[in-house]
Amino acid sequence: MNNKKLKMTWEDSLKIYDTIVESCNGFERKGKKMIYTSSNGYMFTLLNKAGEIGIRLPKEEATKFMEQYDTGHYYSYGAKMKDYVLAPESLWNNKPIMVKYFEQSFAYVNSFPTK
Template identity: 35%
Template sequence: MSKPSNEIPNRKLELYDKLIACNPQIERKGKTTPYTSLNGHMFSFLSKEGVMGLRLSKDDREVFIQKFNGNLIEQHERTMKEYVEIPSDLLEKTEELSEYLQKSLNYVSELKPKPSKKKN
């Protein structure tokens, strides 16, 4: 019996990278689980199943969920309260989704920076 692949579907990874490339302020991080962060706060990620999560403010979350009939994302059997699950068809619409990525960046830029855990 073959074991399940831990690789993200190529098409989803390409779409995520294309979205991130739209904003020169944002750098993609993570080798096995791609994500973006600012000041120690993650604000987007792509799960190993190819599902994108995006962190939004309360108001933006409510609008997003209403507009796209969306949900909060679940990871490891836990609901991530500030993250919405990006529908697959919206991940294909880079220009439209880039507006929400910017809202996400704006939101985390207002949060207090987390202290670095890197050792010197």
């Protein structure tokens, strides 16, 4: 018997990402190949080419998130994304938690000066 976890396809990840974004208030998904959300001139969530979701959070919240969910920093195209955490796949289907963090990220970038 094969107990290996099946790797989710990028398209599966995109469907989940879109479902989360559609459940949020005040923003929508952007991009065709580079998938992201942005507000006030700043990106705040990303879906990278590896099918991983990154969420931009204030430093203290990012630290708490990484500790609570046993995850790390988010990388896109090999670069560490400042202020971003990697959302573990174990959270993706917990829509209330993911919406909470996406909306928290939205509020965070809206606290920045407009670009």
